[in-house]
Amino acid sequence: MKVRCAVLDDYQNVALCMADWSTITEDVDVRVFNKHFTDENELVNAIGDCEIVVAMRERTPFGATTFSRLPLLKLLVTTGMRNSSIDLAAAAQHGVTVCGTGGVSHSKATVELTWALILGISRHIVLENRAIQTNGSWQTTIGTDIYGKQLGIIGLGKIGTDVARVGKAFGMEVAAWSENLTEERASAAGVRLASSKDELLKTSDYVSIHLVLSERTKGIIGAHDLQLMKPSAYLINTSRAPIVDQAALIDALQNRSIAGAGLDVYEIEPLPESSPFRSLPNVLATPHIGYVTRSTYEVWYSDAVKDIQAYLAGSPVRTLS
Template sequence: MSQTEKVRVAILDDYQNIGLSSADWSPIQDRIAVDVYTDTVTSEDDVVQRLRPYPVVCAMRERTKFPARVIDRLPNLKLIATTGPRNAAIDVVYAKAKGIVVSGTSSKGNSTLEHIWTLILATARYLVHEDTNVKNNTQQWQTYLPLGLAGRTLGLVGVGSLGSKTAQIAKAFDMRVLGWSPHLTPERAAEAGVEFARSKEELLQQSDIVSIHMVLSDKTYHLIQETDLLLMKPTAFFINTSRGPLVDEEALVKILQQHKIAGAGLDVYDIEPLPSDHPLRRLDNVTLTPHTGYVSDTNYEAFWGDTVDNILGFLEGNPKRVLAA
């Protein structure tokens, strides 16, 4: 590549087409040629065909997967600049072994926490349903009976940073907060200000709202199964803003179809974007958002600002924010 030839950069999965406007790209604009992709391709063959020409790829979170077999088929790839401080969809160890730099970014604000409570409140108060009724001029002025939160129990599956902050806000609504995870101890629960549930079953049986806050791994895949969901009260709501595969999605759909629980608020799914024919789209007891928990103007400023800086560092031979293998 000559010194005057621009480095080709692909911005992936930029659904809102705002990657270039969320940061100042002027420090590198004369050195790169950028292509923005606003859609997601899911097959590995399509990913490879699209990305083969690019030395630099900007990944928006985990929307596009980079396992070893994909990396092997991208001989020109030199830098994956992912947004966020980690990305489970990238085989970072293998990328490093192939001489490919993987850089991450910081984040800013409380977007996910804000979205957790937006989804909890919208679901428990049937906000979207009533909004639709008003706009459709439904003759029945009030249709649904919201769940009052005061005195009710919020069950947190996972009481890490997000879970603890979620609990703090629940206290403002005078809720009881119960916590459980495979490794939660009574001492850590007390530090987070939540009651310790001795088992997952106890948490599910006692909670009026169950909200999951776990990292997806081999050990937490399908952590919530049909037998777990059947333990919930018929008046309870299930909330997932973490990762879709933490829950057996087929089982959740079945439980919702049968109205075994009051409803669900979901921001994450097994397949994203959610297929147009997915049964979740046809249910009347769900509130669905398109994985926007981490999306906000302030967070994108951090994501894309650091991405520009990461590309600049790479071009100058000084990679920044390199993710540990």
């Protein structure tokens, strides 16, 4: 009898063509779900007979209750090597092995999307395109320059550093801040170390967030911080939504205390139809596609297949704990 495997949240219906699943199909019955399960009961009913589950990033949470309701589950594979939506302690308690996948070492996908949002919102690309295609209107907005403006980066890790490099190529002044950022690290990246978070927010024309979500960074940008920003400034978030107080951000956008925001991440995903982020005219919103590229998917799904092979052979690889 074959082992049953569920592949979750394959929105684009591409999982089976991004890797060679034929290497395991003799032993594994692979079942792909394109629809996102927002309800735990629905999820459990769909995958309750599966021993293996492949999860796409943090789209579907696996907490203690979920594990307790999936007694047949033995292997959970997550794309990437970190997933805050999986309770690893609960997985271990219920005898579930959790494995990750590698990434694309050269991938600049999130960096590229960050700049797509900056350029798109500063030049009103979507609005101008819509005007041309719907009613033929010509030059309906006035763009905002990025040359000579200050780009403020919150979190100067690998992605933040690459975003800074592009900003400098565009002729921007680049400053950075995070709680542990040093002068030496900022200088190595060729950017100015802001004296404080407040100073960065007050002086920047574009603020781009590149932090890992943690208890320390959750809500690090709140109502007070947004009030410090220039009325002409834009906030860009391609990291994680809870880093920014979402209610405060909506208020700032509605009241035009900041010029706008480019967003790829949200507290609830897919984004509810009632969310103001879907309708605010000063928001450029994308559906969490920072990592959604062919090269990334090919690595993730190929490694997922290898994780399943290793598990079936009794020697799991890339285990998370």
